[in-house]
Amino acid sequence: MPILEHQFLCRLLTRCLSSELPLTSRASVSPRPSSSLTVPPISVSHANNVPSSPDNVGKFVENNLDMPRVDILKQKMQLLGIDLDNSCLPGQYQNLFCPKCKGGQLEERSLSFHIIPDGEFAMWRCFRTSCGWAGQAFADDKELYRRVGQKSYGTMTEESLGLEPLGAKLIAYFKERLISEKTLSRNAVMQMSDNKNVIAFTYKRNGLLVGCKYRTMEKRFWQGKGTDKILYGLDDISDAAEIIIVEGEIDKLSLEEAGFRNCVSVPGGAPSKVSSKDLPPIEKDAGYQYLWNCKEYLNKVDRIILATDSDPPGQALAEELARRLGRERCWQVHWPKEDEQSLFKDANDVLKCVGADALKRIVENAEPY
Structure with a gap:
């Protein structure tokens, strides 16, 4: 059933519930969109039990919902970042x-x-024209939700991506990079099953697979279609007051070898170089959407250690992150000299x-940004 038709029926029901007039019929909505609508009769005696005050509509629904x-x-909505409180009632x-x-x-x-x-499914739409995100979620479905007008979402699995354990x-x-099998x-x-030379870094949110980034041993990178723009290792900072941000997935794994799990990588x-322009509005900040998509995690953090690469792009990244996250809560790792001419490049280089012990000391000696 089209969304507008659902909205019309539900609003009609709400008006009837809040009216002094008796309700003589009610629309029964199928748990799946369909082209037909059945309208079973409701007796007048039943209708007389319907509360007439708008203030009582919530109580009526609450007493009858499943x-x-x-x-x-609500659990599905939480995974999607939609916060529902007790005032969000069916109908x-x-x-x-x-x-x-x-x-x-x-x-x-x-x-x-x-x-x-009847609580069988939820639907939503963002009315901002630059967004327009819309979807439906069904209580009896295994998939997380369905994007309106797009293919199903939330059904991404290791099998559907063609992944297998590392060989x-x-x-x-x-x-060779001192990353243990336990950390991996x-x-x-994982690795691609049809190309066993390609590493697959799985991106998860609340334990749900939401994307994958691939890397060859020759350092060629690409992201899988439909990958959400989020930080790598996001679940590791869900309850952290202090976090570390690095520039690559292998650096995140390297810091785990040094004892730090509260670490994420930019994707x-x-x-x-650092942009000379003012920060754009959030919706136009295309290169850093992964920060805004993880806003609810980052807002809870008191201290952020930036452990980006020592080269000019890495330092530019640190500056761009600090501009968005707030310099007052950012600290920066300074990689030591590898020789007379150069610095260690990143966390894995140091490891x-x-x-691991030296890497841990360097991170612990981060300085205020």
Whole structure:
């Protein structure tokens, strides 16, 4: 059933519930969109029990809803970044913050959200024209949600991406970089099943696979289609008050070898230089959407250690991150000299050359930005 038809029916129901007039019929909405609508009759005696005051509509719905279904929907919405409180009841429309565009520069509540009266599914749409994110989630579906007008989302699996556990060749590749099999396993680092020379870094959010970044041993990178723009290792900072941000997935794994799990990596490398322009609005900050998409994690952090590469792009990245995250809570790692002419490049460089203990000390000696 089209979304507009659902909205019309649900609003009609709400008006009837809040009216003094008896309700003589009710629309029964199918848990799946369909082209037909059945309207079973409701007796007048039943209708007389319907509360006439708008203030009582919520109580009426609350007493008749199927709570397990609603709980499932709320859990799914939480995974998508849609925050629902106890006021979000079936049969009512809510204006919420859109987790995709964050309400734009004005931070408006642009997401129209609705759970149908029987609690079988929820639907939403962001009314900001530059966003327009819309979807449906069903309580009895295994998939997370369905994008309106697009293919299903939330069904990404290791099997659907053609991934398999790392083979001996890639395990040896990481061993040369002092990354253990234990660390690789905990971070679900895999390989492509049809090209066993390609490393697959799986991106997860709340334990859900939301994307993958691929790397060859010759340092060629690409991201899988449909990959969410988020920080790599995001689940490792869900409850952290202090975090470390690095420039690559292998650097994140290297810091774990040094005892730091509260570490994430940017997904797309570094800019060539610091921008001379003012910061753009969030929705136009294309190169750093991964920060805004993880805003609810980063907002809780008190101290952020920037451990980007020592080369000019790495230092430019540190500056761009500090501009967006707030310099007052940023600290910076200064990589020591490798020889008379050059510095160690990054965390893995230090791990390979001087070991995990030295890497730990260097990070612990980060200085205020």
